[in-house]
Amino acid sequence: MPELPEVETVARDLAVLLADGVIEGVGHLGWPKVIQSPSVAAFEQGIAGKRVIGVARRAKWVLIHLDGAKTLAVHLRMSGALLVVPAETAMDCHTHLVLALAGGRQLRFRDVRKFGRVQLLGPDGLTLLDAAHGVEPLSEAFTVASLAGCLSRSGVRLKAFLLDQRIIAGLGNIYVDEALFWASLHPLRVARSLTEGEVTALHAAIRQVLRQAIAWGGSTFRDYRNGYGKIGGNQVHFSVYRQTGKPCSRCGTAIQRILVAQRGTHFCLTCQPVPSGEQTG
DNA sequence: CATTACCTGCAA
DNA sequence: TTGCAGGTAATG
Numbered sequence: 001m002p003e004l005p006e007v008e009t010v011a012r013d014l015a016v017l018l019a020d021g022v023i024e025g026v027g028h029l030g031w032p033k034v035i036q037s038p039s040v041a042a043f044e045q046g047i048a049g050k051r052v053i054g055v056a057r058r059a060k061w062v063l064i065h066l067d068g069a070k071t072l073a074v075h076l077r078m079s080g081a082l083l084v085v086p087a088e089t090a091m092d093c094h095t096h097l098v099l100a101l102a103g104g105r106q107l108r109f110r111d112v113r114k115f116g117r118v119q120l121l122g123p124d125g126l127t128l129l130d131a132a133h134g135v136e137p138l139s140e141a142f143t144v145a146s147l148a149g150c151l152s153r154s155g156v157r158l159k160a161f162l163l164d165q166r167i168i169a170g171l172g173n174i175y176v177d178e179a180l181f182w183a184s185l186h187p188l189r190v191a192r193s194l195t196e197g198e199v200t201a202l203h204a205a206i207r208q209v210l211r212q213a214i215a216w217g218g219s220t221f222r223d224y225r226n227g228y229g230k231i232g233g234n235q236v237h238f239s240v241y242r243q244t245g246k247p248c249s250r251c252g253t254a255i256q257r258i259l260v261a262q263r264g265t266h267f268c269l270t271c272q273p274v275p276s277g278e279q280t281g
Numbered sequence: 282c283a284t285t286a287c288c289t290g291c292a293a
Numbered sequence: 294t295t296g297c298a299g300g301t302a303a304t305g
Contacts, residue, residue, distance in 0.1 A: 003299060006299075077301075078301095115301080163300090165300095173298090241299095
């Protein structure tokens with residue numbers, strides 16, 4: 001499910017739901033592999049009795065900061081969800097980790113595909129996680145000039161460039177396709193081939209599609225839920241993602257789907273042309 | 282750079 | 294039955 005807008009929505013929900021909350025301990029662990037580090041025993045021991053002091057997002061990670069300089073870091077991968085519910089709420093077989101909260105509530109991690117992971121990090125682990133990721137695209141540090149610099153140093157195609165979390169953090173398959181459409185750029189364009197005007201358009205498109213998606217509470221086509229278990233609202237605003245064969249909202253041409261970097265890639269051949277003489281693979 | 286692995290469920 | 298799905302790490 002989650003790209004930047006979905007993770008941001010979950011983090012904002014949990015900031016409210018978990019404000020001043022206390023984690024009493026692990027109430028249920030149905031799939032031990034969900035705990036990536038430290039060991040299950042150290043995780044259970046390290047999390048018991050901790051108070052939540054804040055919730056944030058970095059890249060596609062939800063960061064639940066605890067007292068004692070610990071951070072519960074959660075990556076939802078494809079189908080994970082973090083939910084705060086009353087303890088008596090029915091649980092299904094896809095709920096892999098339950099943290100008991102003081103006051104009769106629970107923080108539950110549910111994940112149909114079991115790709116999601118949870119870590120309990122100290123300060124050093126948090127620094128490493130941060131260092132492994134590129135610029136936050138909604139931050140002040142993400143400028144046209146910084147994007148131009150990254151693009152100029154890369155010979156890969158735009159689709160792969162934008163999916164690379166080490167360069168820009170938080171974009172995924174949905175918002176890469178949407179941003180490229182709004183910037184009128186073909187996904188197979190080579191990063192360093194963009195003109196100044198194209199870089200400016202891409203920068204604006206990335207920020208616009210992410211801001212719009214956050215405003216709608218993220219995109220749900222299947223598994224994504226916010227911290228309250230509700231679906232997002234942005235999926236009805238897709239221009240190209242999963243719109244194969246439908247008419248382009250701008251020109252009416254049927255939306256194409258191709259495979260790029262092993263990912264389904266959606267675009268309008270009329271609005272996002274490959275310039276003559278450029279590489280298409 | 283491309284391919285495979287990790288998982289389950291749903292639609293064609 | 295096959296292919297495909299919001300992601301990433303580990304392989305050739």
